[in-house]
Amino acid sequence: MTDAKTNTEDYLRMYRQMVRIRSFEDQANQLYLSAKMPGLTHMYSGEEAVAVGICEALKVTDKITSTHRGHGHCVAKGADFKQMFCELLGKEEGYCRGKGGSMHIADQSNGNLGANAIVGGSMGIATGSALSAKRLGRDDVTVCFFGDGATAQGLLYEVMNMAALWSLPVIYACENNGYSEYTRTDEIAAGSIVGRAEAFGIEAFKVDGQDVLAVNDLAQTLVARCRKGEGPFFIELETYRYHGHHVGDINREYYRPKDEEKEWHTNRDPITNFAKWLTAEGIVDQAELDTIQTEIKTDAASAVAYALDAKYPDVSEVDMHVFAETP
Amino acid sequence: MTDAKTNTEDYLRMYRQMVRIRSFEDQANQLYLSAKMPGLTHMYSGEEAVAVGICEALKVTDKITSTHRGHGHCVAKGADFKQMFCELLGKEEGYCRGKGGSMHIADQSNGNLGANAIVGGSMGIATGSALSAKRLGRDDVTVCFFGDGATAQGLLYEVMNMAALWSLPVIYACENNGYSEYTRTDEIAAGSIVGRAEAFGIEAFKVDGQDVLAVNDLAQTLVARCRKGEGPFFIELETYRYHGHHVGDINREYYRPKDEEKEWHTNRDPITNFAKWLTAEGIVDQAELDTIQTEIKTDAASAVAYALDAKYPDVSEVDMHVFAETP
Amino acid sequence: MRQITLSTAVNEAIAEEMRRDETIFLIGEDVAEAGTPFKITSGLVEEFGTDRVIDTPIAEPGFMGIAVGAAMTGSRPIVDLMFGDFIFLIMDQLCNQAAKTHYMSGGKLNVPLVLRTNMGATRRSAAQHSQSLHAIVAHIPGLKIAMPSSAFEAKGLLKTAIRDNNPVVIFEDKLMYQDKADVPEGELLIPFGVANVKREGSDITLVGTSSMVQVAEKAAEILAAEGISAEVIDPRTIVPLDMDTINASVRKTSRCIVIDEGHQSFGVTSEIASRLMEESFYHLDGPVIRMGAMDVPIPFSPALEDITVPTPEGVAANARKLMAGEMFNG
Amino acid sequence: MRQITLSTAVNEAIAEEMRRDETIFLIGEDVAEAGTPFKITSGLVEEFGTDRVIDTPIAEPGFMGIAVGAAMTGSRPIVDLMFGDFIFLIMDQLCNQAAKTHYMSGGKLNVPLVLRTNMGATRRSAAQHSQSLHAIVAHIPGLKIAMPSSAFEAKGLLKTAIRDNNPVVIFEDKLMYQDKADVPEGELLIPFGVANVKREGSDITLVGTSSMVQVAEKAAEILAAEGISAEVIDPRTIVPLDMDTINASVRKTSRCIVIDEGHQSFGVTSEIASRLMEESFYHLDGPVIRMGAMDVPIPFSPALEDITVPTPEGVAANARKLMAGEMFNG
Ligand SMILES: Cc1ncc(C[n+]2csc(CCOP(=O)(O)OP(=O)(O)O)c2C)c(N)n1
């Protein structure tokens, strides 16, 4: 692993954030399996190093746009468990007062402009956020998360063209987890994904999305360069989703071999591997990591309990927020 | 100039077709200037070698999709002056019974699937036509004409991706005339146009769009390869439009220098240069070319006169053809 | 008669038509091995191969455009659009291209394609996966719009759509995919533009589309218990729209409620109500009442989502008011 | 008072607002040096620079998406969409994103943007450059829709739109860009949701939108000469829609014709007519008559195009029928 953030505190925060995502998803999956969650949701488990490696390179004023598989981005950008679970359960205390749910979770206080249920739907939004920053003289950077499947949407090429022409401070982060729904990436993507960005004059990188330090290292460099006006950039992050496309996608052998899943779980888990490195380098010992794990799991469980008990929005809220007030 | 079609008859047909386009456009422009044409229209003059070089490599069963600047494609694919002028004037005998006009002229009998007033709007149509051919076991090839400006439309990348994945017999022909409306291409296109196609795994070529033989040579090769299942392909054709964006775009110095226009007219005219080559090579003499010019001009003028006299569709046609009959 | 689910009915219709006509193919995201997320097209790729059951990348404008071009050149594509909400992504290809090609070409080019998509809320899928957007496409001349209200209609309308020489958009209610109905084996063609009188009645006409037919039927039962006789009409297609049947019913009952799951404003209920007014005004005892989905983006929270759509109780309540001659904001 | 063209009024509104608020920028195709094909934004780039008057590539979905993101993060973009027909290309960004963001975020994110585009046929521009598509966006909750009927409204509604914290779509009639009207210098804000009674009358109400206000006014003059007193109402915004003013008028006149240049079916006229029925049924002497554009793609041929849109003579003819108590298909 490469060296990125160079002190224990940063390492531990990255570790903690990855574990927080995993724990959040484990709880969300349980909520689904026990029929306590309305609708479906898409698990980020397995991809934690991507969101954490990138978001740890960002400030709270930096922005991200997220996807249908958005819990990881949300947690990594600083969100709170309680408000997230409340949102997933449609409760009033949720980040979106229960109106958005899993697929629209947003946390404007931490610069998360929202998950999006339209694949590729946030590519323009991210690019516009970068335009705002540049025009209004702010130094914030925007990261646009999307999947390999989303690279099929023409919108990406439209906005990359403009981002390149206008040198916008935006980083396109393609989470290539090898599948879009039930289809392998090579069946839906011709040519080269990074090559496409390069053809629009955008510097593009490929990185191991399971290596949080490698991701963070690259992200720090690119974020700094964006702040200096050298954007946009494109990163393809090789990663894997452990669960099905969504929580209900249980029998998936017809499109994805069990062996492949096992290989990633066993040898490429971002949390396990980072833990190994941390202990091998003598930065922390296993006991400390275990404590962190336990703490976070407890946190997650109590946030779930809180959310289950929390109240639904009043029916009068149904036609509130259709329009914003104009003073 | 490179050698393409190798007999006089072919050369003369290409020459004739280029002159036919030029004459058609001169008449259309006159109709506009004398306020006899409803609406606006976009002149193809200057770009003749593109349409002719490509369409001369096609059979009548091959398909093309065209653009707002579509008269050239229509003539090159074999259309008749009378029906074209009738269409431009909204007359019943027009190719579309006057319902389409200049921006929607289509000539299904010659495989022209139609001009399109949505920039990029026909990229999917062309690709779908190629899919039909492949699926139904026909050997026809489809050429999709579009401008440099249209490369900004995301649809292009969506359909190129599918064309590449499915090896479709389609050729994307980008007529790069240096401008989209009142904007120079380098202001709206980042990176490399052919590079974009290549990034989708599509073989891409750049050719001098003023050299009808170079264009035809390349087109013949690629059409033949398409028929063998080696498509898709992408061609960028460097060319120039002599008139404004549309017939009403008269004062254009603010976006395009007069010198530049003069340079293309004087040194890069596709008809003049081809005529020079034809006479220099001793294939025909100038007198013969002059006769052709005169003949075609007369033809065009009499087609205009015919169209001006032709009758408008009966008002009862207004709600005809909203739906096709289903037997 | 044999009962099958709406999902099976759709599958059967596609399979039967594909067997009949080689030029038909199915195209969309995960329609092949996966059989769509709703498992509607399962088995088709095994029978017809990947050449006719075509998985696409996630590029709705692209594959819709491809379908239009294929339709113009001898194919009869069936496009699967995974959620009705994604229709916003393909509006240009659907409304500027497919809908207008026949007209713009003076009748020379045809676009015989079927766009199958869905509609319907209360699935906890939030604002971008719950919309019922049929009204907006119905506004565009050149498109036919079918709204099956059961497995029976799903099969019969889809088969008719596939044979139609025009672009047809079919909205299936995703909440009804597992609902069963009597569907005959083999050939079943339901003509477009012919409404179905689902239940006869004499006091009030309830016009419902798609799943709102069931809502209307349930309301009719509630009302029957109170001695109010409601006639229930399912237009089946909203373009073309069979106003003759609706007018005849309303001229008999003198009262009408129109129920549809699209947003109420600028929606289907407005069209039917205003046409009824123009065509049967002097037969009406009271206003035609519109009941659509609330004019709000569909909220995720179950506590809010359920109140956004018309219910049998709500329909019955309005029917009682109409019967009592109560004024509506009058 | 000073008279200026609608085009100048729009230009002035943008310039005044951009001077007032640094966060506003203008974005679209050829809006800078070229000042748009209609020369509406000429001069703005000279005053505000290319940083605030931004020429884009021909990528409507892309720049619309960029505007949405910019609006969510402190900017107030004005998007120039060259032809209203291109709205089909940006429906996802407009209707799935911009319209729903405030609601989906529980009120935490705002999208204060203005989409300026146009409408109107009879310019010989054929089916893809002549549509009036306001009804389809009006159907989507979360969007406000303004339809200026003169230079005065063009300025006043646009300035209000720019200050609104929601996505607002303005449809300008492209045939009216050179029409002049009295427009005061300086501040002019016309509130949304307040209809304008353009002409008072007692026998019949004519509700017209955009250029159909002029059609209604001309019809009113024809009718006046025959002793029929028509009231003309311009709703100015169709979302929000000022039904109070319209209802009040119709309760006075008992008769109404609604005129709009969008296609008639599933259009704006249906919405207003059906709301009138629900809200003023017992005051009506006859059906509310809808007059929209014909339900056909707009044909290119001048011989056909002109008959697709409502005319003053057509309106007057229907008014006479209503006055005479003639049945409409009754
Ligand atoms: C426009 C659009 N098309 C299709 C879908 C259905 N859908 C949801 S997620 C998904 C796959 C996305 O794949 P990818 O971008 O690789 O993200 P991943 O799920 O792998 O994280 C699809 C097809 C959608 N939500 N939006």
Ligand SMILES: Cc1ncc(C[n+]2csc(CCOP(=O)(O)OP(=O)(O)O)c2C)c(N)n1
């Ligand atoms: C979707 C869409 N956007 C904008 C326009 C307006 N428009 C018509 S032609 C044109 C320029 C096209 O440039 P290019 O593709 O280079 O073709 P050229 O005119 O140079 O032949 C534009 C912007 C349009 N017709 N359609």
Ligand SMILES: [Mg+2]
């Ligand atoms: Mg993926």
Ligand SMILES: [Mg+2]
């Ligand atoms: Mg060009």
